[in-house]
Amino acid sequence: xxxxxxIDNFIKDFENNCNKVQKKFFAKNEIITTYIEKRNQFCxxxxxxxxxxxYDLNGxxxxxxxxxxxxxFGEVFYTITTNNELLVEAKSKCEVLIYIYDDxxxxxxxxxxxxxxxxxxxxxxxxxxxxxxNMRIELLAKRSIRDKLLGYFNIxxxxxxxxxxxxxxxxxxxxxxxxxxxxxxxxxLKYLKxxxxxxxxxxxxxLLYK
Amino acid sequence: xxxxxxIDNFIKDFENNCNKVQKKFFAKNEIITTYIEKRNQFCxxxxxxxxxxxYDLNGxxxxxxxxxxxxxFGEVFYTITTNNELLVEAKSKCEVLIYIYDDxxxxxxxxxxxxxxxxxxxxxxxxxxxxxxNMRIELLAKRSIRDKLLGYFNIxxxxxxxxxxxxxxxxxxxxxxxxxxxxxxxxxLKYLKxxxxxxxxxxxxxLLYK
DNA sequence: GTATTTCTGTTGCAAAAGCAACAATTTTTC
DNA sequence: GAAAAATTGTTGCTTTTGCAACAGAAATAC
Numbered sequence: 001x002x003x004x005x006x007i008d009n010f011i012k013d014f015e016n017n018c019n020k021v022q023k024k025f026f027a028k029n030e031i032i033t034t035y036i037e038k039r040n041q042f043c044x045x046x047x048x049x050x051x052x053x054x055y056d057l058n059g060x061x062x063x064x065x066x067x068x069x070x071x072x073f074g075e076v077f078y079t080i081t082t083n084n085e086l087l088v089e090a091k092s093k094c095e096v097l098i099y100i101y102d103d104x105x106x107x108x109x110x111x112x113x114x115x116x117x118x119x120x121x122x123x124x125x126x127x128x129x130x131x132x133x134n135m136r137i138e139l140l141a142k143r144s145i146r147d148k149l150l151g152y153f154n155i156x157x158x159x160x161x162x163x164x165x166x167x168x169x170x171x172x173x174x175x176x177x178x179x180x181x182x183x184x185x186x187x188x189l190k191y192l193k194x195x196x197x198x199x200x201x202x203x204x205x206x207l208l209y210k
Numbered sequence: 211x212x213x214x215x216x217i218d219n220f221i222k223d224f225e226n227n228c229n230k231v232q233k234k235f236f237a238k239n240e241i242i243t244t245y246i247e248k249r250n251q252f253c254x255x256x257x258x259x260x261x262x263x264x265y266d267l268n269g270x271x272x273x274x275x276x277x278x279x280x281x282x283f284g285e286v287f288y289t290i291t292t293n294n295e296l297l298v299e300a301k302s303k304c305e306v307l308i309y310i311y312d313d314x315x316x317x318x319x320x321x322x323x324x325x326x327x328x329x330x331x332x333x334x335x336x337x338x339x340x341x342x343x344n345m346r347i348e349l350l351a352k353r354s355i356r357d358k359l360l361g362y363f364n365i366x367x368x369x370x371x372x373x374x375x376x377x378x379x380x381x382x383x384x385x386x387x388x389x390x391x392x393x394x395x396x397x398x399l400k401y402l403k404x405x406x407x408x409x410x411x412x413x414x415x416x417l418l419y420k
Numbered sequence: 421g422t423a424t425t426t427c428t429g430t431t432g433c434a435a436a437a438g439c440a441a442c443a444a445t446t447t448t449t450c
Numbered sequence: 451g452a453a454a455a456a457t458t459g460t461t462g463c464t465t466t467t468g469c470a471a472c473a474g475a476a477a478t479a480c
Contacts (some may be wrong), residue, residue, distance in 0.1 A: 122333045123333055131288075144468095171458065180438090181437060187459095381428065393467095395467095436465105436468080437464105439464075450454095
């Protein structure tokens, strides 16, 4: 995430100054948290990778968000509207800071430094989520698999300021993230390679146009 | 929007207590604002209906959000990630309160009541946006037109606590909102009627199952 | 109150995407 | 380092969706 305040200092405050913080480790494939019940959790991923996933009634999996170091999650960002189960799954070994808050909107009674920083910066934290979600909506609104793939590649490309970049997850997961059939996506990727629009080796993609 | 604080009082504060507020009227089809340049706008729709729309390079229109009375918009909620143009279009006569802020994250120097309420409630305001966006993502992630239609109908149904409800916009616009071809959507709607899953008369839909 | 525009509804055909199944490769596990 | 599991890559076939075009109904403009 791109924030104007210092996220590392924020995490230090979080770790050192608030007695309600837990630090937990999760192994690959463990469930870090669910968004079913209101647990009032606010989490920071200190290291590792994790996905927020949803399984619908047809058994289709959707990767709603992908988290890496310093990303923030928890149902404070996610008021549940439907009965679909939302899980945060560790994709690698993860170190997570978990804060159980009573009511994050209002100021802490203890007036600790963490709470001060949090309430100062909460709008910005949430706005950065909004940006991510809007990006996601823009991708999902695209009408074809080709446009979704190229749209996603463009985002990664401009994020890294380079035409060559690594995919943050497997092609299987990418299909779940773009909400399309994997084999259809592979076929489209093959066409993109054949037409000389992208190059691919391993999980590295290079955009060849303009 | 469903907020724990009183939105009407908030609007009164906004209108009466802050000298930086403009009240403007827009006729149907007028552009209320664009999200291209940073204008630092925060807007409240006092009356009428408006859509946040995006036109992509292929000429496809997407209705990103639909606003009705008391909804809040402006690029404070929307950090632009791509070069796509975002417009807020009045769908009927609209009354809009526009506040040009210097920096909405920090406290106002004047210490006026509006700014106080705003900074107190900004996290909740933005979180309500997050909820809407997540609902949208869930809809767009559905794999078929049928699931998108039924998913949207379910949202309207549970929002109104009734199996019969009106569509907030035309079928043409609904197709743009669900990001599908209009004629394909009409066909699917026909099948849903033929199979006795929904009933439709005018812009009223009734869910017939369970 | 007539003309014009927008919206609804429909259809045939073409293109895209999904599904299922399987082999080859890579990664993980023990 | 062998076995198991996951991922990648491919293909034939089916289903769904998009596109284009048009007619009738409804809404809007003048």
